[in-house]
Amino acid sequence: MAKKKTVYFCDECGFDSVQWLGKCPQCKSWNTFKEMTITAGDKGRRRIKAASRSKEFIKPLSSIKRYEQERILLDHSELDRVLGGGLYPHTTVLLAGEPGIGKSTLLLQACSTVTETYGKNVIYISAEESLEQIRERAQRLGICSDNIYIVQENNFDEFTQHIQDLQPILVVVDSIQAVFDPAVPSSPGTITQVREVAFKLSQMAKEEGFILFLIGHVTKDGVVAGPRTLEHMVDVVVYFEGDRYQSLRLIRTVKNRYGATGEIGVFEMREEGLRHIANPSSIFLPDGENITPGRVTVAVMEGRRPFLVEVQALTNKTSFNNPLRRALGVELNKVSLLLAVIERSLTLNFAGYDVFIKAVGGLKLQEAACDLSLCLAIISSFTMVTISPQIVVIGEVGLGGEIRKVQRLESRIKEAARLGFKQVVVPKKNLKEKLTQDISVREVGTLADAYDLFFEPASRKS
Numbered sequence: 101m102a103k104k105k106t107v108y109f110c111d112e113c114g115f116d117s118v119q120w121l122g123k124c125p126q127c128k129s130w131n132t133f134k135e136m137t138i139t140a141g142d143k144g145r146r147r148i149k150a151a152s153r154s155k156e157f158i159k160p161l162s163s164i165k166r167y168e169q170e171r172i173l174l175d176h177s178e179l180d181r182v183l184g185g186g187l188y189p190h191t192t193v194l195l196a197g198e199p200g201i202g203k204s205t206l207l208l209q210a211c212s213t214v215t216e217t218y219g220k221n222v223i224y225i226s227a228e229e230s231l232e233q234i235r236e237r238a239q240r241l242g243i244c245s246d247n248i249y250i251v252q253e254n255n256f257d258e259f260t261q262h263i264q265d266l267q268p269i270l271v272v273v274d275s276i277q278a279v280f281d282p283a284v285p286s287s288p289g290t291i292t293q294v295r296e297v298a299f300k301l302s303q304m305a306k307e308e309g310f311i312l313f314l315i316g317h318v319t320k321d322g323v324v325a326g327p328r329t330l331e332h333m334v335d336v337v338v339y340f341e342g343d344r345y346q347s348l349r350l351i352r353t354v355k356n357r358y359g360a361t362g363e364i365g366v367f368e369m370r371e372e373g374l375r376h377i378a379n380p381s382s383i384f385l386p387d388g389e390n391i392t393p394g395r396v397t398v399a400v401m402e403g404r405r406p407f408l409v410e411v412q413a414l415t416n417k418t419s420f421n422n423p424l425r426r427a428l429g430v431e432l433n434k435v436s437l438l439l440a441v442i443e444r445s446l447t448l449n450f451a452g453y454d455v456f457i458k459a460v461g462g463l464k465l466q467e468a469a470c471d472l473s474l475c476l477a478i479i480s481s482f483t484m485v486t487i488s489p490q491i492v493v494i495g496e497v498g499l500g501g502e503i504r505k506v507q508r509l510e511s512r513i514k515e516a517a518r519l520g521f522k523q524v525v526v527p528k529k530n531l532k533e534k535l536t537q538d539i540s541v542r543e544v545g546t547l548a549d550a551y552d553l554f555f556e557p558a559s560r561k562s
């Protein structure tokens with residue numbers, strides 16, 4: 101017979117224990133353990149039952165068929181592209197982002213496109229906003245459809261029936277942190293609730309064959325608050341990023357069971373909703389002429405697309421005992437490492453200087469290919485010598501000051517040429533094809549070579 105068992109769950113991180121604990125050993129929070137009763141089945145009998153069923157689940161790989169369903173398109177543009185060409189029905193997607201970034205707007209627009217394209221029902225479950233607030237947003241976006249059903253409800257039990265009745269093609273839950281299951285003795289928004297509801301909904305999506313979007317809020321530092329713990333339970337994880345006070349928005353897939361990750365989609369938040377940006381590779385370049393020192397342009401790859409981004413550096417005499425190192429959009433470790441390489445290779449000394457780094461436009465530069473541009477930006481600010489705005493710099497810098505090869509150099513150069521740049525500085529022997537574009541290519545083998553291209557060679561003690 102099934103036995104009832106009491107377990108204790110941490111509300112912050114979901115850690116479980118057979119006894120109540122004051123402090124969670126995993127996330128170190130105090131007073132977060134909640135009691136829960138679960139039904140433990142008879143293990144022996146379950147094993148026998150599983151063995152008799154297992155034949156259905158074991159198959160040679162070659163006999164398994166591919167999906168025959170068509171992918172459903174959500175916006176006929178950036179969102180579909182980032183997802184690898186739309187989504188299969190029964191997929192669960194987590195859309196995570198900071199509050200106010202535009203998650204509700206993006207998905208309301210997707211609801212509208214889906215109903216227009218396929219003429220089927222979609223359900224938008226609003227657990228946070230009132231019907232009037234959604235109506236207001238829809239009006240702004242110019243959306244009005246008989247097939248979009250809005251449910252204002254936080255109770256999981258209440259809206260499951262609507263899903264069964266309306267047979268939707270798409271269901272949006274806004275947000276997963278605000279929905280609760282009355283069967284779970286934990287308050288809404290806690291990890292236990294979020295996980296339980298997300299699991300039940302994704303099972304339902306698989307059985308009924310609809311696309312499920314779960315909206316999740318992320319805190320400013322990008323962790324905890326729920327969604328992170330859901331990432332392993334869903335098929336696709338999409339991050340919605342950008343600066344709330346600027347109009348640029350980026351979507352990025354970090355997990356996709358049905359396609360590639362690493363692609364980014366670029367949108368602009370306008371008065372009348374999100375619009376895709378048709379030609380995004382130059383949006384991270386500032387307008388106007390570059391005339392101050394410390395500014396260099398780099399071509400980075402985001403997925404398969406090259407983007408040209410300006411990196412900026414500022415070196416100032418410090419007024420502290422320990423000089424400051426600060427970076428926006430670039431990892432601080434990388435900055436320290438590159439400073440050490442510059443100091444060693446070029447015998448410049450930053451000991452008495454604060455160093456600030458920034459990637460313009462809010463893009464996060466993670467690629468090693470931007471190392472050389474960062475180094476040159478730092479040196480440019482340090483020596484007060486400007487680098488022409490018509491030059492693009494690409495290359496990874498090794499600890500010995502050597503310039504290492506980067507991937508997809510040709511497509512980066514092509515994009516730079518297309519946008520009217522006149523010269524590109526690249527690692528030695530990195531080019532595989534002959535270029536047809538009208539752009540001059542300068543190859544550099546070491547950081548010292550690159551230094552000599554732009555700065556007074558005599559000023560460097562070697």
Ligand code: TYD
Pocket residue numbers: 197198199200201202203204205206237240241369370371372373374
């Ligand atoms: P919202 O989609 O509510 O963000 P989230 O669901 O991520 O919290 O929208 C966020 C902001 O976008 C809101 O402050 C107003 C702005 N906005 C526009 O600029 N234009 C629009 O058409 C809409 C609907 C919103």
Ligand code: MG
Pocket residue numbers: 203204205274
């Ligand atoms: Mg919202």
